Amino acid sequence: MSHAIGIDLGTTNTVVAAVVDGVAVTLEDEHQRRLLPSVVSFHPSGTVLVGEAARERRLIDPENTIFSIKPLIGRTFDSDEVKAARARFPFLLTEGSKNSTMVLARDVAYALPEISAFVLRRAKAIAEQALGGTVDRAVITVPANFNDLQRASTKIAGKLAGLDVLRILNEPTAAALAYGQSIAKAEKIAVYDLGGGTFDITLLDLSGNVFEVLATAGDTALGGDDIDRLLAEHLAREVMKKFNFDPTSNPVAFARLRFIAEEVKKELSSRTSVDREISGIGYTEGGVPIQMTMTITRDALDKIALPLIERTITVSRQSVEIIGLDPKDFDRVILVGGSTRMPLAATHVGKFFGQTPHLKVNPDEVVALGAAIQAHALNRSKAGSKRKSAHDQLAKAQGGGASGDNVPSSPPTANPNPANVDVPRAPGVPAGMTPEAPSPGFFQFEKAQAVITFSPPPAPPHGAGAKPPPLPQRAGQSGAPSRTSRPIEGTPAREHSVALPGPKPARRSAAPQEAVPDLELGAALDGRSGANLGAIVASTFEQPAPTAQAFARGSAIETAENAPLLIDVTPLSLRVETVGGYCDVLISANSPVPCEKARTFLTASDNQTVVFIRVAQGESSRFAENTYLGELELSGLKPAERGSVKILVTFELDADGILNVRAMDKETNRETNATMRLLGTSTDAAALSEMAARQARHVVA
Ligand code: ADP
Ligand code: MG
Secondary structure, eight states, rough: OOOEEEEEEEEEEEEEEEEEEEEEEEETTTSSOOOOOOOEEEETTTTTSSSSHHHHHHOOGGGGGEEEEGGGOOOOTHHHHHHHHHHHOOEEEOOGGGOOEEEETTTEEEEEHHHHHHHHOOOHHHHHHHHSEHHHHHEEOOOOTTTTHHHHHHHHHHHHHEEEEEEEEHHHHHHHHHHHOOSSSOOEEEEEOOSOOEEEEEEEEEETEEEEEEEEETTTOSSSSHHHHHHHHHHHHHHHHHHHHGGGGGGHHHHHHHHHHHHHHHHHTOOOOSEEEEEEEEEOTTTTTEEEEEEEEEHHHHHHHHHHHHHHHHHHHHHHHHOOOOOOGGGGEESSGGGGGGGGOOOOOOEEEEEEEOOOOOOTTTTHHHHHHHHHHHHHHHHHHHOHHHHHHHHHHHHHHGGGOOOOOOOOOOOOOOHHHHSSOTTTGGGGGGGTTSSSSOOOOSSSSSEOOOOSSSOOOBBBTBBOOOOOOOOOTSSSSSGHHHTTOOGGGGGGGGGSSSSSHHHSSSOOOOOOOOTTTTTTSSSSOOBBOOOOOOOOOOSOOOOOOOSSSSEEEEESSOOEEEEEOSSEEEEEOGGBEEEEEEEOOOOESSSEEEEEOOOOTTTTEEEEEEESSSSOSGGGSSEEEEEEEOOOOOOOOOTTTEEEEEEEOTTTTTTEEEEEEEEEEEEEOOEETTTTTTOOHHHHHHHHHHTTOOOOO
């Protein structure tokens, strides 16, 4: 059996881990480094540099050195995120087919999954060297709030890198999994993740081997990079005072100051004061190189970082409140992400939750370790038995049919009153009281039928002259913590247990998930202990936060005998466009995955022979305010009076949180064989083989 690894594909850093002899360990490269910067630099030689070597080239070859693209993966070129990034990045972003986002390096355009693929290829190579064998399977983690396109794009990246992606796993779930190995009783835990560019808070319920996400929230534009920028601006003001030279006016000088600021910031996590020489940023009016030594105290840094840390606490408070809990209800708080090494972060998190955060595992590595544990379990499962589709598993769990024949033939009713559906649901209102409440059972057919909005002639597909729907407002653009309300809006996951394929206890034992076998202790690898594996005892924390506790060693975790059964939820509702610019929820936010739901729709006009099932993800009842995912075309309908042709639309959300949509003409039982056109990413065979060909052109080092 070949090895399966866990990969934390971070915005800033990527970490690789594997289970070796029953112990999950992070893997090192030949320089004993466990953090692989997620930076890709296209060298003039044709070699693609990844990691530290690429990071160093950011200063000398900024146009061809790509970094921080993870938040843009699966985002359309005209999205707010990409627009903001274009203004910020020193490299060029261009538009590809289907409004996808490409990055230009040395005159070649690459799709974003290709950039991630280069990082993953390097990660794979590191793992193969460390483990001494082929690695072709992986679990890759993503933020819990990643949408369908972002997950699908990450999976494509894995494939391009030559990896069979066993599972796309949520980062906080992976972190909880790593910690959960030592948890015997039921616990509620909070995972506070402050990385380089993003902040996420996820609240989970761990019960036995079950990991259930209760809520997830965050801010996509808040992280350690912002602290670096603020500190660099502070340093720039000091330089200005002394030399009357403004480093912020010169991008190269400011880039250098940011580099210095990050180093100082990191040092201040373990010391209270740092003396740092500032040089290489320019010349005085008299032409003398600027050089000065500055003393930066932790107090000064804390003052600068405090507003950002306070924002994370506000988001945390909102997410706890929205599920009707108190901060004190959490048994454990786990810190994830390099920025949580700042004592200021740990202190504020501790204060808010009323407890000292759990610091047993290196916050940089815990996500990868959890992914490795899951990869190991899934790999064994795959080796042992043929993998079954989520669909089959669900059908089996329900003891029955997964065919559309089960559709109750309730009389057609009108589309829900737009005046009503536009009212946002108040936080905390049980799902059962809303029009979106699913009914129990395998297929959750909703009572009301809706009418599909399009009429012949069909609107031209997006990109062929049609105006794309406006994209939803995103966090970070307005400065308001807007994203916080999105993934967690009003829906305690508990309430959603009615949407599960079967009663809760049954779900927990007779899992609608892929069967995860027991982990076999001590049998993972034969006789290879050591080489390039992350040390079992912690050499990692050279800089324990003096606030205390110290991260007790170890990027190694003994795996439990019973592999956990992960239950993840989908962060955002999945919707179909209906009449008048509104939409209907087929799968609501916080529904456990995998799941499948179907609903019958009716034609909107007489003699309509074609329908477009337009799909979006988000929490607004106005279609255009959600993230548009794509559309599915079903043609050849029998010409008839409006409302008399029935179309069964089925959403199947797999364990990776990736959506498959089917549409069936109920008259003929003919299912559409067209695949959904996903915007923002090219998934057709031709595009994929072009990407693969471009990968083959480069050696990765
Ligand atoms: P991501 O999940 O975004 O890939 P990481 O979890 O690797 O990010 O965190 C990277 C961030 O952590 C960077 O902003 C980095 O400066 C910060 N960081 C790393 N080590 C420390 C430290 N000792 N003190 C403070 N910040 C740190
Ligand atoms: Mg991370």
